[in-house]
Each structure stands twice: as C-alpha cells, then as structure tokens.
Amino acid sequence: MASPLLQLQQLAVSYKVGRRTLDALRDVDLSIDAGQTYGLVGESGSGKSTLALAAMRYLPANGFIRSGSIMFGDKDLAKLSPEEMRARWGRQIGFVPQNPATALNPSVRVGDQIREALRLYSRDESDVMEILKQMRIADPARVARQYPHQLSGGMQQRMLISMALSGNPHLLVLDEPTTALDVTTEAAILDLLRGAQQMLNTAMLYVTHNLGVVATLTDRVAVLYAGELAEDAPTKELFRQPLHPYTRGLLDSVPRLGQRKDVNRLRGIVGQIPALGETIDACVFAPRCPLAIEICWQKRPTLDAPTPDRTVRCHRWPEIMAGDISPSRAVEKSSQVTKQAANQVLQVDGLQVAYKMPGGTLQAVRGVDVQATSGRTLGVVGESGSGKSSLARAVIGLVEPSEGKIDLLGIQLPKRLTRRNRVVLSHLQMVFQNPEEALNPHLTVGESLSRPLITLRGVKPADAKAQVGELLAAVRLPADYADRLPSQLSGGEKQRVAIARAFASQPELLLADEPVSALDVSVQAAILNLLADLQIEHQTSMLFIAHDIAVVGYLADEIAVMYLGQIMQTSPAETIFDAPYHPYTEALLSSVPPPDPFVKQERIRLEGELPSAVNPPNGCPFHTRCPRFLGDICVEQKPPWRETEDGKRIFCHIPLEDLLRDQTDVLQFEGAKKS
Amino acid sequence: MTAYILRRLAFLGLTMLLTSLLIFVITQLLPGDVCRVILGREVGENALEACRLDLGLDQPAPVRYFTWLGDFLTGNWGNSYSTDAEIRPLVMERLGNSLMLAGFTMLVGVPIAIGLGVIAALNEGKAIDNGISLGALAVVGLPEFVTGILLIEILAFRLGLPANSSIRETATFAEAFPSLILPALTATFVLLAYVARLTRAGVIEELKQAYVRTAELKGLPRRTVIWRHVLRNAMLPTITVVAISFGWLISGLVVIENVFNYPGLGRLMVFAISRRDLPLLQAISLITVLGFALANLVADLLYAALNPRIRIGS
Numbered sequence: 001m002a003s004p005l006l007q008l009q010q011l012a013v014s015y016k017v018g019r020r021t022l023d024a025l026r027d028v029d030l031s032i033d034a035g036q037t038y039g040l041v042g043e044s045g046s047g048k049s050t051l052a053l054a055a056m057r058y059l060p061a062n063g064f065i066r067s068g069s070i071m072f073g074d075k076d077l078a079k080l081s082p083e084e085m086r087a088r089w090g091r092q093i094g095f096v097p098q099n100p101a102t103a104l105n106p107s108v109r110v111g112d113q114i115r116e117a118l119r120l121y122s123r124d125e126s127d128v129m130e131i132l133k134q135m136r137i138a139d140p141a142r143v144a145r146q147y148p149h150q151l152s153g154g155m156q157q158r159m160l161i162s163m164a165l166s167g168n169p170h171l172l173v174l175d176e177p178t179t180a181l182d183v184t185t186e187a188a189i190l191d192l193l194r195g196a197q198q199m200l201n202t203a204m205l206y207v208t209h210n211l212g213v214v215a216t217l218t219d220r221v222a223v224l225y226a227g228e229l230a231e232d233a234p235t236k237e238l239f240r241q242p243l244h245p246y247t248r249g250l251l252d253s254v255p256r257l258g259q260r261k262d263v264n265r266l267r268g269i270v271g272q273i274p275a276l277g278e279t280i281d282a283c284v285f286a287p288r289c290p291l292a293i294e295i296c297w298q299k300r301p302t303l304d305a306p307t308p309d310r311t312v313r314c315h316r317w318p319e320i321m322a323g324d325i326s327p328s329r330a331v332e333k334s335s336q337v338t339k340q341a342a343n344q345v346l347q348v349d350g351l352q353v354a355y356k357m358p359g360g361t362l363q364a365v366r367g368v369d370v371q372a373t374s375g376r377t378l379g380v381v382g383e384s385g386s387g388k389s390s391l392a393r394a395v396i397g398l399v400e401p402s403e404g405k406i407d408l409l410g411i412q413l414p415k416r417l418t419r420r421n422r423v424v425l426s427h428l429q430m431v432f433q434n435p436e437e438a439l440n441p442h443l444t445v446g447e448s449l450s451r452p453l454i455t456l457r458g459v460k461p462a463d464a465k466a467q468v469g470e471l472l473a474a475v476r477l478p479a480d481y482a483d484r485l486p487s488q489l490s491g492g493e494k495q496r497v498a499i500a501r502a503f504a505s506q507p508e509l510l511l512a513d514e515p516v517s518a519l520d521v522s523v524q525a526a527i528l529n530l531l532a533d534l535q536i537e538h539q540t541s542m543l544f545i546a547h548d549i550a551v552v553g554y555l556a557d558e559i560a561v562m563y564l565g566q567i568m569q570t571s572p573a574e575t576i577f578d579a580p581y582h583p584y585t586e587a588l589l590s591s592v593p594p595p596d597p598f599v600k601q602e603r604i605r606l607e608g609e610l611p612s613a614v615n616p617p618n619g620c621p622f623h624t625r626c627p628r629f630l631g632d633i634c635v636e637q638k639p640p641w642r643e644t645e646d647g648k649r650i651f652c653h654i655p656l657e658d659l660l661r662d663q664t665d666v667l668q669f670e671g672a673k674k675s
Numbered sequence: 676m677t678a679y680i681l682r683r684l685a686f687l688g689l690t691m692l693l694t695s696l697l698i699f700v701i702t703q704l705l706p707g708d709v710c711r712v713i714l715g716r717e718v719g720e721n722a723l724e725a726c727r728l729d730l731g732l733d734q735p736a737p738v739r740y741f742t743w744l745g746d747f748l749t750g751n752w753g754n755s756y757s758t759d760a761e762i763r764p765l766v767m768e769r770l771g772n773s774l775m776l777a778g779f780t781m782l783v784g785v786p787i788a789i790g791l792g793v794i795a796a797l798n799e800g801k802a803i804d805n806g807i808s809l810g811a812l813a814v815v816g817l818p819e820f821v822t823g824i825l826l827i828e829i830l831a832f833r834l835g836l837p838a839n840s841s842i843r844e845t846a847t848f849a850e851a852f853p854s855l856i857l858p859a860l861t862a863t864f865v866l867l868a869y870v871a872r873l874t875r876a877g878v879i880e881e882l883k884q885a886y887v888r889t890a891e892l893k894g895l896p897r898r899t900v901i902w903r904h905v906l907r908n909a910m911l912p913t914i915t916v917v918a919i920s921f922g923w924l925i926s927g928l929v930v931i932e933n934v935f936n937y938p939g940l941g942r943l944m945v946f947a948i949s950r951r952d953l954p955l956l957q958a959i960s961l962i963t964v965l966g967f968a969l970a971n972l973v974a975d976l977l978y979a980a981l982n983p984r985i986r987i988g989s
Contacts, residue, residue, distance in 0.1 A: 058892060090894030102885040107907050107983055116903070117893050147983040163893065 004031040011068035022277030039218035094164035100156035104148035111144025154185035182383035187591035212593030233310035245327035255554035268525030345541035351404035364390035366565035379556025387565040426456035426505035433514040435494035446482030456505035492523035571648035580659035757950035777924035784863030792874025815868030823934040877909035922970030
C-alpha cells in the first residue's frame with residue numbers, strides 16, 4: 001500500500017494563556033490515505049478543531065506544536081517556514097470553514113473571490129462558471145456577481161467549497177462545514193462533497209460533532225477526547241462495535257430517528273469533559289466512564305491496536321471486544337407514567353405573526369392552529385424561516401400576533417405581555433436556546449431561582465431558600481449550587497438552572513425553544529431526559545421547538561411540521577417516520593443523516609431556495625420546491641387537510657392513497673425495523 | 676441607492692433650514708444695539724433711528740428672518756457693519772484659503788495617519804506598535820499653539836520655511852504653497868493620533884474575522900491578504916471619520932490660523948465676533964455649518980458606496 005498522504009505522529013499542541021501552557025493535544029497519531037474521507041469527532045473541548053488547524057499548520061498566535069510531526073507527503077509540515085506553508089495552502093491543502101456567513105469577504109463579489117483563487121493557482125479565470133456549475137448552481141453568471149450577504153448560507157458554503165477545490169488540493173480539511181446550515185441544505189452539501197471527492201479523488205479530514213454525518217460520509221473515524229485519541233477505526237466497524245466507552249457513550253447520547261423517551265431512553269454520559277490544561281496521569285475518561293476500575297485511575301492507557309486497522313486507548317478493550325462487559329451505561333429509570341386524564345391546556349387558533357420590514361411585511365406565522373394537553377409534549381419541528389420560534393414567542397407574549405386567538409386553560413390570553421396578570425405569567429414559562437444568555441450573570445443561582453418563587457408564587461422570602469434546594473434537587477444539581485454564579489457553571493448546568501427556574505412557578509405550560517441545540521450531545525441526552533421526567537412529575541404541558549427531527553421525535557408525543565409559517569403535517573410521534581408523509585416531511589426525513597451506517601435512506605433533495613416570507617407563494621406554500629408537485633392546483637389552491645387512520649393530518653393536494661403508493665418508508669433499517 | 680441619496684439631500688436641506696433659524700435667533704439675542712456699535716456712543720437718537728430704519732431693524736423678527744434668508748440664498752449677503760465691504764467676496768476668499776489648507780492637510784496627514792495605524796495594527800503588541808500609539812497620543816496631547824511654535828522653531832528658523840503664512844489675494848497656488856506647509860503640518864498632528872488609532876483598531880478587528888483565515892488558507896501572499904481583504908473592510912469606519920473631520924478642518928483651525936497668521940475662515944470669524952459684525956458672523960456660521968453638513972453627507976455616501984451590505988440590500 002502507498003504511503004499515507006497525511007500522517008500525524010505523536011503530535012502534541014499547546015496554547016500559551018498568560019503564563020500557563022495548556023495542552024490541547026497529546027500524542028495524537030493519525031494517518032489519512034490519498035482519497036480517503038476521514039471523520040474526526042468529539043465534543044467541544046476535545047481538541048478536534050485544534051487538530052484540524054494543526055494539520056494545516058495554521059494555529060492561532062498563542063498555539064504551538066510542542067512535539068511530534070505532521071508528515072504531508074515526504075515533508076514534515078511542523079518544520080516548514082511560513083512561506084513554505086503558504087505555497088501549500090490552497091494548492092495542496094484546502095480548507096472549508098464552519099460558518100460560511102463570516103468566512104467570505106463581505107465587500108468582494110463572490111465570483112471575484114473565486115477568480116482570485118484561480119489566478120493564484122495559474123488557472124483560467126473563466127473556469128469560474130464551470131466550477132459553479134459543478135456546484136449545481138442554477139444561474140452561475142448571476143450568482144458570481146453577487147456579494148456574500150445576498151446569498152443563502154447554503155450558497156455561501158458552495159462558494160467556499162468551490163474556492164477550496166479550485167486549487168485541486170490533495171487534502172481538504174473541513175471544520176464543521178454544515179453545522180450552521182439547515183438539514184435539507186446540509187444534505188445537498190454532503191452530496192456535493194461526496195461527488196467532488198469521487199471526481200477529484202481528494203482526501204478529506206472532516207471535523208464534526210454530528211455522528212450522522214460521520215456515518216453517512218466517512219470511510220474512517222477518529223474519536224478525540226480531552227486532546228487524546230480515544231479510538232480510531234473504519235466507520236462501519238466503529239459503529240458496529242465501539243471499543244472505547246466514550247465512543248459508546250456518544251452513540252448512546254444521540255437519538256436515532258424513531259427512538260422514544262418512554263421506550264428506549266438515551267443514556268448519555270455523566271459528568272463533563274476536563275478543562276483544558278488539567279494534567280492527568282490516568283485515563284482521561286475515567287471520571288465519566290461506567291467501566292472504570294482501579295487501574296484506570298492509576299495508569300494512562302497505551303494506544304493499542306486490537307486489529308490491524310483500528311486503535312483504541314482503553315485498559316479494558318479486550319473485555320469489551322470479547323463481549324464480557326458492555327460499555328453502555330445502565331438506563332436511568334424513567335419516572336413512572338401515571339395516566340391522568342389529559343386536560344387541554346393550550347389552544348391556538350388562526351395565529352398570525354407579522355413583522356414590519358423596510359421592504360414589506362414579513363409573514364412569519366400564517367394561520368397556525370395547535371393544541372397542547374397536560375402531561376404531553378407538542379413538538380414543533382422546522383428549518384430556519386419556518387416560523388416555529390415566532391409561534392413560541394407569540395404564545396409567551398414576546399411578540400404580539402396580528403391575528404388569532406390563544407387560550408390557556410380555556411381562557412383567552414391578552415396578546416400583549418404587559419396586559420397579562422401574574423397568574424398567567426406563572427402558568428406560562430419558557431426555556432431558551434442559549435443558557436449562556438438566559439441567566440443574569442450578576443445573580444447567584446439561588447437568587448435567580450428565588451425570584452419566580454417570591455414574585456409569581458407568593459412564597460415568603462424566608463421560605464424561599466428551602467424551596468430553592470428542592471428545585472435544584474429536581475434538576476439533579478447539588479444544593480450548594482445555590483451560592484454559585486452562572487460563570488461558575490458549565491453550559492449543561494446553566495440549562496438545568498434555567499429549567500429549574502421555569503418550573504419554580506409550577507407552570508401549566510412550558511415553552512422550550514431549542515433548549516438542547518447549543519449543548520454537546522452527551523449533555524443534550526441528559527437534559528432531554530430531565531425534561532421528560534419533570535413533565536411526568538408535574539403533569540406539565542410542553543411546547544417543544546427544535547430543528548432536529550430526531551430530537552423532537554424522541555421527546556414529543558405529538559409533532560407539528562412547519563414550513564414557511566404554516567403547519568404541513570401533524571402526527572403522533574410514533575408514526576411520524578412511517579409513510580404516508582407530507583412531501584416536505586418526507587424530504588426532511590430523507591435529509592437527516594442517520595447516526596448509523598447500516599440504515600438505508602431514500603434520497604430526496606429540495607431544489608431552489610426557501611421563498612421569501614415577505615412574498616410567500618400562493619396555494620400550497622411548498623409548491624415551489626415540492627418533489628411531488630402536481631400542477632396548477634398546487635399553485636392556485638390551498639391544499640385540504642387529509643386525515644390518515646393512524647392519526648396523521650397532512651396538508652396536501654395529493655390523495656392519501658397516491659402518497660402511500662409513491663412513498664416507501666424513508667428509512668430502511670437493517671434487520672428488525674426500529675429496534 | 677438613488678432613494679437613499681435623495682433622502683439624505685432632503686435631510687441636508689432641513690438641517691440647513693433649522694440651523695439658519697438657530698443662527699438668526701442667537702444673533703438677534705446677542706446684547707447690544709447694532710446701530711450704536713456702528714455709529715458710536717456720541718450719536719443722537721435721530722441718527723440711530725435712521726440707521727435702524729436703514730437696516731430694517733424696525734420690522735418684526737419673522738419678516739427679518741425671511742428677508743435675510745431670501746437675500747442670502749439669492750447671493751445678496753449684504754455689507755459688513757464694521758468695514759462696509761461686501762461680505763460675499765470676503766467670505767468666499769477666506770473659504771478658498773481654508774479649503775486649500777484643509778485639502779492640503781488631508782493630502783499629507785491622512786495617508787501618514789492611516790499608514791501608521793496599519794503598521795501599528797500589523798505589529799500589535801510589539802515595540803513598533805507601542806511606539807506609534809504613544810507617539811500619536813503625545814502629539815495629540817499637545818495644544819496646537821505648542822506644536823505650531825515648535826514647528827516654527829525647528830522648520831522655519833532652521834529650514835527657512837515661511838512662519839508667517841499670510842497670503843496675498845492675487846497669489847497663485849504655487850506661490851501660496853510654502854505658506855501652507857507649517858499650518859498643515861500642525862493640523863496634521865491633531866488629526867494624526869485620532870485617525871491612526873482608529874485605523875489600528877479597525878485593522879486589528881478585521882484581522883480576527885473568519886474571511887481573513889479563508890484568504891490566508893487560499894495561499895494568498897500576506898501582502899494581498901492585507902491590501903485586498905483586510906484594508907478594504909477596515910478602512911470603512913476610518914473613511915467616515917476622515918470625511919467628517921474635513922468639515923472641522925475648514926473652520927476649526929482658529930488657533931493654528933492665528934499662530935501662523937493664516938487668512939482662513941476661522942480668523943475671520945474671530946474678527947466678526949470681536950466687532951459685533953452680525954451679517955458677517957451669520958454668513959460665516961452658515962457657510963461653516965454647510966461645510967460640516969456636506970462633509971457628513973459625503974461620509975455617509977462614501978460609507979454606503981464602499982459597503983455593499985448597505986449599497987445592495989439582501
């Protein structure tokens with residue numbers, strides 16, 4: 001076999017922070033062959049971005065390579081001068097960044113930015129059109145003349161990929177290239193990368209936290225934890241039998257499509273990743289490992305090779321491999337479901353939300369009816385621009401709806417927040433997306449939690465302290481956290497406090513707007529289970545909003561799928577993954593990369609861009625992009641609601657029989673369906 | 676963009692109308708009888724009355740305001756109370772001198788200031804950065820009459836540049852040029868620290884942006900990354916400030932004009948105030964405000980023209 005394209009040998013990278021030297025990577029060995037797609041996974045703080053930057057010798061000013069080598073071909077990049085590196089960037093190593101919106105120069109037309117690269121690589125500038133066509137851009141001449149801010153995120157990322165590929169590099173380093181994009185856009189970008197990879201035979205180092213992307217795209221995966229390589233294996237083998245408990249924990253943290261809170265609980269990983277610079281002479285994962293034994297706390301494991309093409313750094317891999325022990329955590333017992341009569345808590349009728357804009361009126365929500373009942377969760381799923389957050393903001397009173405009625409417990413709510421009294425406020429609480437911004441940084445956790453107790457529930461200040469303790473216990477935090485400031489908590493702990501605060505006033509309805517999307521997967525699993533448990537205990541009704549259909553499917557009882565301000569489909573969570581679907585739901589499901597390389601998935605891709613909400617299409621809002629577009633009827637007439645036997649309601653002109661005939665289940669599981 | 680320009684122009688007109696009213700009211704409120712100033716203390720009541728009639732001071736204030744504004748707009752700026760000379764040619768000549776000084780200052784000072792700012796930013800935290808930042812601060816801390824006199828001391832006496840910058844009316848630019856050097860250098864010092872620090876901050880901010888990393892990892896030479904990518908965006912706030920400071924350079928150089936005896940608008944204004952020469956003062960004030968407003972307009976238009984995010988909405 002030919003020598004590898006890129007080979008990291010015992011690579012160690014550190015950052016200088018003040019007078020301290022913090023280790024970000026320790027003894028990392030990794031080798032990528034020509035044309036190989038290599039996934040690099042890990043949670044935030046694992047060092048995966050540092051590794052990607054180090055592989056290009058593009059570390060921040062305070063970062064440096066402490067030891068080891070980065071062999072690229074026959075040269076050690078660690079020893080090259082900045083000029084020698086510059087000659088390799090673009091021509092031999094291309095880079096695709098995480099956030100396309102900021103990664104293009106805002107003052108230069110995108111076509112000129114690509115031409116600049118072509119000139120640099122001594123290619124013909126007129127190749128721009130050719131390259132853009134390869135990126136499946138419908139109108140390349142027009143797009144090339146535009147400035148970055150005129151393009152959607154997906155288009156911006158296509159420009160950056162074009163640029164990175166224009167030098168025909170041997171290696172493409174991609175740092176979370178689809179994390180900022182919607183799933184349907186992500187799916188199209190992944191297709192493009194796959195196509196480009198086959199055509200140009202470029203090797204890829206693909207950094208991501210998304211196990212689904214890794215499963216669908218890569219040949220090999222390296223799992224990083226706390227700056228160390230935990231495990232490295234061919235993708236299918238890693239998913240079939242992970243040998244490191246951390247890998248197993250990651251896999252157990254991500255909901256599969258169809259996984260449910262009451263049937264198959266997410267296990268997650270306890271604890272949190274050690275802070276950068278903590279020196280550890282034992283196994284770095286021992287504090288969180290369900291299998292840790294004495295030796296794990298005393299001796300750092302070596303990087304072993306259980307088979308010729310995989311490595312793992314764990315003391316107990318032989319037992320795991322033999323099947324003697326299982327690295328999966330025991331499932332936490334879920335709270336007992338006591339069936340109570342479900343009361344209708346929330347009833348929203350004909351809700352419309354509009355925002356005045358310089359160019360017209362943006363119609364964010366256009367006639368939405370939803371209900372939520374006690375002890376149950378209504379999940380609202382949709383991509384950006386679907387109006388799902390505006391719906392939540394209208395219910396909680398942060399925006400005033402232009403039309404429609406919101407009833408809480410049968411009583412119509414005033415639209416304006418200032419007209420709502422304390423009883424209403426105490427019954428309606430919200431958990432926000434970003435826990436970093438949701439807590440007052442100057443108040444201790446105890447103070448934050450006492451306020452709703454005192455103002456909304458009339459608890460005497462003297463009694464508040466005891467109840468704060470109960471609230472903390474309910475969200476599984478120690479009582480002494482009451483004296484801490486938010487800056488002393490991790491992201492997951494902050495979100496727990498935010499949840500405790502929301503439950504302090506014993507609300508009837510909890511609105512959760514993307515409460516886990518800013519968190520790492522291992523933390524996400526714990527927060528989802530916490531929400532499920534608290535809901536059962538308090539019989540709270542929940543409106544759960546998220547872009548991740550697997551997460552919604554896990555937590556919700558009912559699901560509403562939104563597109564461009566309208567609901568396209570509602571269904572019981574159990575049947576959302578079964579045909580028939582609304583064509584948009586179908587496209588959505590076929591776009592989510594399943595975290596399982598053995599699942600077969602239909603490939604349905606949406607063409608074109610999301611229409612403007614200032615000027616939404618007539619008839620069916622989805623007709624401009626619908627893969628099952630019927631004809632004039634979709635353009636001219638509003639679709640009817642069609643009801644299926646298993647409780648779905650589908651907003652579509654296509655009769656259910658036809659949908660059922662044409663659609664198969666988007667996901668085909670190997671062996672038994674939905675294990 | 677056209678709509679934007681029209682809106683800004685309408686706004687400019689409104690600003691001018693309001694300031695003209697303000698100038699009129701303030702000058703009317705100034706204590707003292709104009710005719711007494713003109714004719715002296717020893718004149719009888721009849722002569723004063725005649726003078727007031729002559730100047731139209733017996734009319735009600737709104738009438739006088741509109742007469743004044745109408746006259747001003749039609750080019751009839753009247754005569755100076757104190758010298759009886761026609762005001763318009765006088766102000767225009769001084770304005771020309773001030774524009775010359777301001778323009779020359781910008782020409783010399785702005786490239787130096789921006790250059791220093793960029794050099795400092797590219798060497799952030801190093802000795803050269805600290806040197807530039809400290810030096811610029813020191814220079815701006817000194818009052819203009821100190822830097823001016825220092826320059827006279829060094830450049831005029833040693834190199835023979837003219838320290839007295841008075842210009843003959845008939846002088847051509849080439850003849851006037853040597854007189855411009857010292858006042859322009861002094862004004863540059865005032866501008867320097869401000870613009871250099873702003874440029875430095877702008878460049879440092881832009882260097883952190885993700886698109887710079889994209890440009891670097893394309894393999895572009897460092898020079899191209901700085902010139903074509905960083906500076907293009909970093910200059911936006913600086914250009915705005917430079918354009919606005921042009922307005923200040925036209926009329927705000929009173930001290931410098933006095934130190935060098937330079938016949939600019941600033942000195943004329945001081946003269947008008949000391950002589951209680953209201954028509955002259957009003958004319959200078961309006962021209963000054965117009966200069967500021969135009970500089971502001973140019974700043975906004977330049978910013979919009981250079982920034983596609985404003986020029987072309989999404």
